[in-house]
Amino acid sequence: MKNITLLTAAVFISLTITACGESDAPADRDRSEAPAQEQGLSEFEVEHGIGPVTERVEIGDGFDQAMVDKGRNIYEMKCEMCHNYEGRMVGPELGNVLERRSPEFVMNFILNPGGMARDHPVGQELLREYMTIMPFQNVKEDEARAIVEYLRYYAEHN
């Protein structure tokens, strides 16, 4: 008798939770289709991506040339085989990426590509389009920042 009461209670509770669309497997699977806010992303994450960069990064008006050079080196070693500056390759073109995305978004994409493809609506969209998950290329945060500096410099000079 007691067991039945408990069971009923459990069913009732689980129905309630499912109805709210939270913490249940089927709802979870739907996540990719749901609008960003409903995926539980913060406003910052929607705009600037999910990853270790959680605050706006300071970007100057001019260029830090040392950072540009460092960024170029890493980019040529670890990125260029998949991205063109112009036109699609394995991944999207990056010559103008900073027109589409914020510096923080680009950094988070570099630092957490798997997480972006899985959990961010833009990443999910890109994955559907490119059908290859971008690898984490063992880039550190300051190196990702340097790549952003290089991509800024590139856009300005080409």
Next chain:
Amino acid sequence: MTKQKSKKLRGLLLGAGFVAVAAFVFTGCPSQQSMLDRGSAAEKVYVAPGEHDEYYGFFSGGYSGQLSVWGLPSARFLKVIPVFSQDPETGYGYSEETKPLFNTSYGFIPWDDSHHPHISQTNGDADGRWIFINANNTPRIARIDLKTFETKEILELPNTGGNHASSFVTSNTEYVIGGTRFSIPYEQDLDVPIDSYSDSFRGALSFIKVDQNSGMMDLDFQIVVPPYNYDLGRAGKGPSADWVFFTTYNTEEAHTMLEVNASRNDKDFIAAVNWRKAAELVANGHGRTVPGEYYHNYYEGNQGYAVSERKNGVTILDTREIDEDFIYYLPTPKSPHGVDVDPTGEFIVGGGKLATIIPVHSFSRMLEAIDAGAVVERIDGIPVLDYDATIIGEVENPGLGPLHTEFDGRGYAYTSVYISSEIVKWSLETFEVVDRIDAYYSIGHLMITGGDTKNPDARYLVGLTKTAKDRYLPTGPKQNHPAQLYDISGDRMELLLDFPTIGEPHYAQEIRADKIKDNVAQIYEMEDNDHPHALRRIADNRIEREGNVVRVFMGATRSHFRPDNIEGIRVGDTVYFHLTNLEQEWDVVHGIAIKGAQNSEILVAPGQTKTMKWTPTRTGIYPFYCTAFCSALHQEMQGYVRVSAADSDVELTWRTGTN
């Protein structure tokens, strides 16, 4: 129980023929079958999907020449580390980088027989830096780095026949040892009648120094000893840490029909070597250098081609020439196989294959006997100590054919017994057998988790058996060799698992997974790629021709090669594909194979550069492709090479991405 009994009987009969029946008669008390009910045995070895085993097990490959890696207790097979044999699965021994590892003074040798892995130690405990393993046939020792689980170095041992008593390390990996199984003339390439055995043949015990930072091996010296067969070895521990012990058989000095002729003497010897003293003698100039050609093959940097250094000359200590004593013979019954030192360093246990007891020597009594001059004779200068002076116990009724012993650190020893196909557990206090359990079938070595160290954790015992017979689904007249996992944490040994292995494991090592798993490399960092033909930037992909040698500097990433269209190769060219995997993500591997190549594929780990040699013999169009399923577009990862006639003037060109 009855069913299991009869199965056991059948197994024994299958495994060891009528001798097994004799075992019942002789030992009186037949082995007890102790197996947990299925549920609790299964629970003990169950590791849930996605979870990790508590131990790494490293099983020698025997005639496969390799080393296989297992998770214990689940017995999940993790990988084969290729060591002494070419491995077309990975390209080991086929890629230009790895080929030099196979060079010896006899030329390129694609195979060997690997027996006794041993993990490097610090203070008598496995430390997980490296694992060493011996090659028995063409005597060598290999060092495998446990960061990348790759063979990094192979050292040949000169003037040695069959490096079987190897590759055991001393307590702080000061030395790794080697020993002659087949005595041969010590003088290099000596051409003499075989029946001059006693006059011209000698044994050699090798002491290889290990650099504590790099792990690099250096043949420090060899001890030249009487022409017996030196079978197994083991370093001392704690108080006996300055000593290593070798078993000998064939003290009869037979050179034909050893089965009979080398089984005459009631006792052979355990050779106890004070390696510290021997090393001092060498350092103080008591050795002498003799010719001895050998190869030392190793990697110089993080990546690149292994180099082969040809060496000549070895320092020897010949017991006939040196007055000071640094090696002693302990008489030991009878044709002993294993020599094993307990965790306290006090007990030295011989596994007398043909003995009716297990002899236990005492290290402290041995020192007393040396002090007291309890020497019964000298053989080529080597003092033979009085058996009664060094022996402290003889284990009665151990079964037929005791081979090899390990310890649980709780006062018990476990000996594998080949002919009666069982494991016996006995007390180091009373020297009496307290438990015994069947092995399926014909056990060789056994391994206890930490059993060869100062601090065994002794949860499990693995028995390495020689024949599977009816244990698994049949797979033809030749089947893989089995291993059994026993729980030894309680009073009685309990069989948990029985699983087929790879090659013929002669010995195994285990280490707690948490000692190494966090140090295991996930990628080769591109920044540290010092391969001379690495592709540092994709923009540098190119082809260079120098006469008939063509080098393709090629990059691989999901999901293409660059370049992937190549023209201007000619019949008669030697083409090197230097393939760099430009990814930095764990476990994303690319490979390359090209039609008609008389070579294996080459697998390339993330951040790694590997080279495949190709010598096209016919004109035509040759497809090449990625052999590893690397991505959704893996089937698109391909390219073409056009091969023209030897005198063609097709220009050398390459391109990617412009149709």
